[in-house]
Amino acid sequence: MALKKETKAKVAAKPAKAATTKAVAPKAKKPASKGKTVDAGFKVFAPNSDSVAVAGDFNGWKPFALKKDKTGNWSGNIKLSEGVHQYKLVFNGHYWETDKSNPERTPDGHGGENSILRAKV
Numbered sequence: 001m002a003l004k005k006e007t008k009a010k011v012a013a014k015p016a017k018a019a020t021t022k023a024v025a026p027k028a029k030k031p032a033s034k035g036k037t038v039d040a041g042f043k044v045f046a047p048n049s050d051s052v053a054v055a056g057d058f059n060g061w062k063p064f065a066l067k068k069d070k071t072g073n074w075s076g077n078i079k080l081s082e083g084v085h086q087y088k089l090v091f092n093g094h095y096w097e098t099d100k101s102n103p104e105r106t107p108d109g110h111g112g113e114n115s116i117l118r119a120k121v
Contacts (some may be wrong), residue, residue, distance in 0.1 A: 036121040039077045042089075047072025049091050054078060056087030058118075063090045082121045087116035 096097030
């Protein structure tokens, strides 16, 4: 699998390490015309981050921005095809990290790990 070069997580001026994350179990959706999909919800508590995004094999490793609420929670939904997906969280546009709330991981081919999400319809 070809992955974009990823920057290893470093301590930022606004550290992402204080962030807590929670990948919400995908909810079943009506099948799309070209196959079954599910809505996967992501929620990340990172009040000191300027931006939080999700990047994975489901979106070509292009970060998908999450929206921040008044309490510092970032959230968003992504439509996924049924199956096993790899992803990372991207803080402040530069710091790629595994989802600390998700213990299921796999090697990323660059000396680190990706988080795993299993989408079932």
